[in-house]
Amino acid sequence: MMNTALINRHVSAVAIQFAAFAAPLESIARYVAMSMGDDAPPLPELQHYLSKRETQDVLAADFEVGLWVGPGRAWRLVSLSTPPTMEAIEHRLNTFPDSVSTQCAYCLIDEKNHYATELVKIYDLRGNPIHRRVVHRACYKPFTVMLQQYERVNSK
Ligand SMILES: [Zn+2]
Incomplete structure (x- = not known):
């Protein structure tokens, strides 16, 4: 066993x-x-x-x-662990990959010519697509968690 x-x-x-x-x-x-x-x-x-x-x-x-x-x-x-501090979350959210259309905005793995099947658009908390952001299905949740934490702090 x-x-x-x-x-x-x-x-x-x-x-x-x-x-x-x-x-x-x-x-x-x-x-x-x-x-x-x-x-x-x-x-x-x-x-x-x-x-x-x-x-x-x-x-x-x-x-x-x-x-x-x-x-x-x-x-x-x-x-899929999100960063422990708001500073680190902000840094992650503000860092754009070199290739915004083929790289996952969360883990930064580049899917190159397979981006269309491997990566999905990401939506903000109001349901609008986020410009120049695509993620793996698996990376969608942690990316959204970071967005929520960021918005919670910055909407006060
Ligand atoms: Zn990813």
């Missing part, structure tokens, strides 16, 4: 360390195994566990980690 809660905590630690990472699943599994040290299950088992949809659902719901397969069989590992 694998200790899945322990694995999930280490996936989260690796996601936070990288912030956002696009790589084959085997590379991601290797980093998680490295993080786990002696507690790591054999690599093929760990990789199989990470490849399961239910694992990815638990990681997103309970560990603030986005893990999904993108175009070209490269996986994306993204920390």
Whole structure:
């Protein structure tokens, strides 16, 4: 039996360390195994566990980690934790990626010519599309959380 809660905590630690990472699943599994040290299950088992949809659902719901397969069989590992301070949130919101139409405004992964299938428009709290902002579906929620926190502070 694998200790899945322990694995999930280490996936989260690796996601936070990288912030956002696009790589084959085997590379991601290797980093998680490295993080786990002696507690790591054999690599093929760990990789199989990470490849399961239910694992990815638990990681997103309970560990603030986005893990999904993108175009070209490269996986994306993204920390969905929002910054702890308003200063950091403001910085994230005011930072535009180099390529606003192909890069996720939250994790900054560049989907290049796959942007149309991988990225979605983002809407502000009044339902208006935000100019020059696109995000992954997985990154939509943390981006919106940052917007809400920013607006709450700045509307006082
Ligand atoms: Zn993203």
